[in-house]
Amino acid sequence: MTATGAPASEGAAPPTGTGPLSTGSAQGDASGTAARRGRRKLTPYWLLLPAGLWLALFFVAPFFYQASTSVQSGSLEDGFRVTWDFTNYSDALAMYGPHFLRSFLYAATATVLCLLIGYPLAYLIAFRAGRWRGLLLVMVIAPFFTSFLIRTLAWKTILSDAGPVVGVLKSLHVLDVTSQLGLTGDDRLLATPLAVVCGLTYNFLPFMILPLYSSLERIDLSLHEAARDLYATPATVFRKVTFPLSLPGVVAGTLLTFIPASGDYINAQLLGSPNTQMVGNAIQKQFLNVLDYPAAAAMSFILMAIILIAVSVYMRKAGTEELV
Amino acid sequence: MTITLSGVSKVFGDFTAVHPLDLTIPEGSFFALLGASGCGKTTTLRMIAGLEEPTGGTVLLGEEDITALPPHKRPVNTVFQNYALFPHLDVAENVAFGLRRRGITSVRKQVEEMLELVELGPLAGRKPRQLSGGQQQRVALARALINRPRVLLLDEPLGALDLKLRRQMQLELKRIQTEVGITFVHVTHDQEEAMTMADTVAVMNAGRVEQLGAPDELYERPRSTFVANFLGTSNLIEAEITEAGGEELVLKATGTDSVLRLPAERCAAPDPQTGGKLLVGVRPEKISLTHAEDDDGEGAGTQANGTGARRGAVNGANGEGNGGADNRLTGRIRDAGYLGVSMQYVVDSPVCPEFSVYEQNVERDARLTPGADVVLRWRPAHTFALDATQDADAGTVEEAL
Structure with a gap:
């Protein structure tokens, strides 16, 4: 306790003690104040409680449950037991290495595409849109009014073999070029890597645009003027002022795009082929079709570990703490 | 450049x-x-x-x-x-x-x-x-x-x-x-x-x-x-020209018999004519404030009280003649504010309802409190005149609000 020289008889002092000041004639008063102060100190924790409970129930508990599953062995008939069998991990990597690779490749490509498409749009909305700003933002979010699945199914129609997109691209010989690059094949778009990347890009684009917009929108326009006043050409203003100041948005946007995209399986399932399956598809298959839970859990953990490492390296490189 | x-x-x-x-x-x-x-x-x-x-x-x-x-x-x-x-x-x-x-x-x-x-x-x-x-x-x-x-x-x-x-x-x-x-x-x-x-x-x-x-x-x-009011404070008095053409303009404050003089070159209005109207202005710190009891009428530079004597001495030291009498108005103190380096008085005068006067805080006359009858004096050389067709309140704080 706080009071070092306090006699033992005062042991009934208030728990969150206000120290030696609370002793004396006004003992009752003081303990009342102390209790109130104690309650006030606890308020933030009470506010944290719902979120904490939610996390404990739906993240921490499943996390440990899956962690233990990932080191089980056995079969569906005989039941699974924890045997600390790490071969689940090595087997998963050996069998599904290409899936992991594809996942990160597709997700990274989609993230870069999202950035390339999203940045100019976010810039336009933040600086040039004027009174159209609100409308444009609503349009960015508008796809969310339709379910993820339906939107992806719509892409199936758009990219279908008899569809107009394939027709136009074929007549322009674009498909020849992309098939040379290994992105498409057999004069089709559907069931190719390109289709999967397109789907991922489309579905995650708003997650890129919104953080970019919010970081660009916060930039004081007088900084642009100051840079121009200090001999910066418009291109240099962007390179030296606007872009560095939008980095927090770039980091947030790329993370919000890359992380869910690398775990996604809907796009690969609906728009891809067996040759374009991502790790999400493999996990889904193990969980729901093969019912090899330990293998599925092990794959989930490998995916999570890789993402965690990649993200922490990326965050350190981007140096976000240094930014405003 | x-x-x-x-x-x-x-x-x-x-x-x-x-x-x-x-x-x-x-x-x-x-x-x-x-x-x-x-x-x-x-x-x-x-x-x-x-x-x-x-x-x-x-x-x-x-x-x-x-x-x-x-x-x-x-x-x-x-x-x-x-x-x-x-x-x-x-x-x-x-x-x-x-x-x-x-x-x-x-x-x-x-x-x-x-x-x-x-x-x-x-x-x-x-x-x-x-x-x-x-x-x-x-x-x-x-x-x-x-x-x-x-x-x-x-x-x-x-x-x-x-x-x-x-x-x-x-x-x-x-x-x-x-x-x-x-x-x-x-x-x-x-x-x-x-x-x-x-x-x-x-x-x-x-x-x-x-x-x-x-x-x-x-x-x-x-x-x-606008300039008169935006830069510092000015007291502006509406007056009619009674004598123009010479080196000195002589005016009469509208609605009173108070005579105001100023050098013709200090008039900003183009071509002042006898009978025309002007706004006569003076800065608050140029004015000397005397209790009415100490006032000796129309005389200049001979005031009995301390402030007046001081001002007279300054005039003398400058070695320039007053070109005749000081401008002189009477009024009653409505408000007195202590600013440390100076006293700020607001004087009710028949020619100008809120006449501002700043007095150096040197020898304060204890009688100069709200309600006291006072005489205001300043030299014609410290007077300026503006075209009376303008808004007299342009550039004041009240206008800005």
């Missing part, structure tokens, strides 16, 4: 921010554009910087027409109102920004010297958000000055600082301007700041320059009611 604005105007939609404006800012001067917010002073500055394109007219820098030049091609730099320091760069890099953009790579020595000039050497590695307002202000100044611009533009640079710091920075800016010797164009709404720092002040009102001149000239001889 001399800046010449000829016929420069700026229109935003259906609002004319700046009416066609002719202005010459001489090389090496500390030039202030003074006016209330919305008077077009900042727009004028931004047109010189190139951040705003004039609707009409030309901007010359020396002999060169820079009207169509984008800001990054103008040898002009700006200290912005909110400083606009780059938050992602440290102090040294903020200061080096302009040099780097012009392809100068070895900036270290120059940056050090510049930070020395604004006394920020030890803070070179800090980020702007780690600095106080005054320090940020100096970084903004250093960032502009390091480029050795032909002209430095300052947009309300001290507006965000507290009073004490502002006073200090005023002197500092003046020192730096003398040291580097380049033309400063300073935009401010603070008349005291403009008068302290600038050697030429242009008073702007509603997109036009009301009057341009040295601070003392503007203060002593305002040419419009």
Whole structure:
């Protein structure tokens, strides 16, 4: 306790003690104040409680449950037991290495595409849109009014073999070029890597645009003027002022795009082929079709570990703490 | 370098921010554009910087027409109102920004010297958000000055600082301007700041320059009611001319028999004629206040009380004749305020309901309290006259509210 020289008889002092000041004639008063102060100190924790409970129930508990599953062995008939069998991990990597690779490749490509498409749009909305700003933002979010699945199914129609997109691209010989690059094949778009990347890009684009917009929108326009006043050409203003100041948005946007995209399986399932399956598809298959839970859990953990490492390296490189 | 604005105007939609404006800012001067917010002073500055394109007219820098030049091609730099320091760069890099953009790579020595000039050497590695307002202000100044611009533009640079710091920075800016010797164009709404720092002040009102001149000239001889009221305080009395044509104008305050005199050259109205109306003005600190009991009638410079005697002595010391009698009014003190260095009185007078008088706080007459009858005197040489067709309240605080 706080009071070092306090006699033992005062042991009934208030728990969150206000120290030696609370002793004396006004003992009752003081303990009342102390209790109130104690309650006030606890308020933030009470506010944290719902979120904490939610996390404990739906993240921490499943996390440990899956962690233990990932080191089980056995079969569906005989039941699974924890045997600390790490071969689940090595087997998963050996069998599904290409899936992991594809996942990160597709997700990274989609993230870069999202950035390339999203940045100019976010810039336009933040600086040039004027009174159209609100409308444009609503349009960015508008796809969310339709379910993820339906939107992806719509892409199936758009990219279908008899569809107009394939027709136009074929007549322009674009498909020849992309098939040379290994992105498409057999004069089709559907069931190719390109289709999967397109789907991922489309579905995650708003997650890129919104953080970019919010970081660009916060930039004081007088900084642009100051840079121009200090001999910066418009291109240099962007390179030296606007872009560095939008980095927090770039980091947030790329993370919000890359992380869910690398775990996604809907796009690969609906728009891809067996040759374009991502790790999400493999996990889904193990969980729901093969019912090899330990293998599925092990794959989930490998995916999570890789993402965690990649993200922490990326965050350190981007140096976000240094930014405003 | 001399800046010449000829016929420069700026229109935003259906609002004319700046009416066609002719202005010459001489090389090496500390030039202030003074006016209330919305008077077009900042727009004028931004047109010189190139951040705003004039609707009409030309901007010359020396002999060169820079009207169509984008800001990054103008040898002009700006200290912005909110400083606009780059938050992602440290102090040294903020200061080096302009040099780097012009392809100068070895900036270290120059940056050090510049930070020395604004006394920020030890803070070179800090980020702007780690600095106080005054320090940020100096970084903004250093960032502009390091480029050795032909002209430095300052947009309300001290507006965000507290009073004490502002006073200090005023002197500092003046020192730096003398040291580097380049033309400063300073935009401010603070008349005291403009008068302290600038050697030429242009008073702007509603997109036009009301009057341009040295601070003392503007203060002593305002040419419009706006200038008379915006720069300090003026007592304006409506009066009718009874004698014109000579070296002295003689007037009679409207509705009374009080005679007011002033030298004809101190009249801003064109061609004053007998029978015409003028607004006669006098600054509050030029007036001497005497208790009515001590007043000896029309005599000048012979007052019995201390204040009067002092003033008489000053007149004598100046060695210039009064050109006859002092201007004299009677009234009753309505309000007296103690300001430390001076006393501020508001006097009810038949000719002017709220006559302001400042008296040096030297020997206070204890009888000069609210309700006391007093006599106000001032010399004709301290009197000015304005065209009576203007709004007598233009430029006052009441009008601004």
